[in-house]
Amino acid sequence: MASDRQKEIFGLTSSELATLCDELGEPRYRAKQLANWLYRKGARDFDLMTNLPKALRERLKDTISLTRSQIVTKYKAEDGTTKFLLRLADGETIESVLLPYPDRVSVCVSTQVGCPVGCVFCATGATGFARNLTAGEIVDQVLTLSEENRATHVVFMGMGEPLLNFDNLLKAIQLLHDEVGISMRRMTVSTVGITPAIRRMADLKLQLTLAVSLHAPEQDLRKRLVPLSAKYPLEELLSVCKDYADYTKRRITFEYLLLAGVNDSPSHAARLAKLVRGALCHVNLIPFNEVLGKDFRRPSERAIAAFRAVLERHGVQVTQRAERGHTVAAACGQLKRHSVGNASSAV
Ligand code: SAH
Ligand code: SF4
Numbered sequence: 001m002a003s004d005r006q007k008e009i010f011g012l013t014s015s016e017l018a019t020l021c022d023e024l025g026e027p028r029y030r031a032k033q034l035a036n037w038l039y040r041k042g043a044r045d046f047d048l049m050t051n052l053p054k055a056l057r058e059r060l061k062d063t064i065s066l067t068r069s070q071i072v073t074k075y076k077a078e079d080g081t082t083k084f085l086l087r088l089a090d091g092e093t094i095e096s097v098l099l100p101y102p103d104r105v106s107v108c109v110s111t112q113v114g115c116p117v118g119c120v121f122c123a124t125g126a127t128g129f130a131r132n133l134t135a136g137e138i139v140d141q142v143l144t145l146s147e148e149n150r151a152t153h154v155v156f157m158g159m160g161e162p163l164l165n166f167d168n169l170l171k172a173i174q175l176l177h178d179e180v181g182i183s184m185r186r187m188t189v190s191t192v193g194i195t196p197a198i199r200r201m202a203d204l205k206l207q208l209t210l211a212v213s214l215h216a217p218e219q220d221l222r223k224r225l226v227p228l229s230a231k232y233p234l235e236e237l238l239s240v241c242k243d244y245a246d247y248t249k250r251r252i253t254f255e256y257l258l259l260a261g262v263n264d265s266p267s268h269a270a271r272l273a274k275l276v277r278g279a280l281c282h283v284n285l286i287p288f289n290e291v292l293g294k295d296f297r298r299p300s301e302r303a304i305a306a307f308r309a310v311l312e313r314h315g316v317q318v319t320q321r322a323e324r325g326h327t328v329a330a331a332c333g334q335l336k337r338h339s340v341g342n343a344s345s346a347v
Helices: 014-024 029-040 054-063 135-146 166-180 195-204 219-225 227-231 234-248 266-276 301-313 334-340
Strands: 070-076 082-087 093-100 105-108 112-114 129-132 153-156 187-191 209-213 252-258 281-287 318-320
Touching: 014 029, 029 166, 082 135, 093 135, 105 135, 135 166, 166 187, 166 195, 187 195, 195 209, 195 234, 209 234, 219 227, 219 234, 234 252, 234 266, 252 301, 266 281, 266 301, 281 301, 301 318
Parallel strands: 105 153, 153 187, 187 209, 209 252, 252 281, 281 318
Antiparallel strands: 070 082, 082 093, 093 105, 112 129
């Protein structure tokens, strides 16, 4: 484990690695070699970096930390979906999910340990919030899961609210793009709707897909489901999303969690259609994945189909989240709750 006094190498960008080489009195081309070992080859140990002189490897081992996560548990469902529980250097645990499809391999990564937002239906929110992940800890998840099956796509949709960890998220995106070699177009950031941060993303014109967890067609209901949204009025959120689509020319995804008897009626669908119609977007319906201790139910297949039909009649493009990995407790935060054995108390 990393000592607090040592500088951490995993998570440094190429230019930061170049500065490190300067500090060590090493030529700058070593920075490229280090980046290649760390982010392309996923080396977990300086000893593996065989094109570095032995003396330099020893020096690095003595003075610099190279910290990667450890796999605590791994559950594989029949469809190949594999959920990982990873232990970080300070003993905290997070979840990441590997989702192999015929044409791509997605990894769903966490950005925080727990989540401070506290959506009433969410298992992660119920575990509380411990801390932000560093850029290195975010990138580590992609590389650790890639050891099983090389990731082509990254979705920031695991534990935590990515836009409340903005700087580390941006740095992780940069590392994944520049060093790991994953194009921005293959990355999706899912957010509960932190309006000022979406504005910053729009200004940066990043070519990412933005997925906004809407869950309700009006402010009052949204506030009940996502208490933090009291700070970010729906109207303002939608206007920022429109700017994001205008600036980046990227289609926004509006995620809509379907909760039986709460937000799943045809009238909710009609109001949702009115809100988003005409925007460069589509709606992704997410049938609720039941969480122990949460008093919500998943709507019937009929209710889901009816909701979808109303949106489509209004000209809104709709997709439905593919059901994958049911047997590995796929909804966000559930594996951790099972494994730490606090499922019934963490409500
Ligand atoms: N914090 C971000 C990203 C992580 S949550 C966000 O909220 O967007 C990723 C998605 O999982 C969100 O759309 C969230 O609403 C959804 N989700 C949370 N709990 C769920 C559950 N029990 N069943 C289905 N989806 C859930
Ligand atoms: Fe946090 Fe997203 Fe869960 Fe809400 S749904 S508590 S924002 S992880």
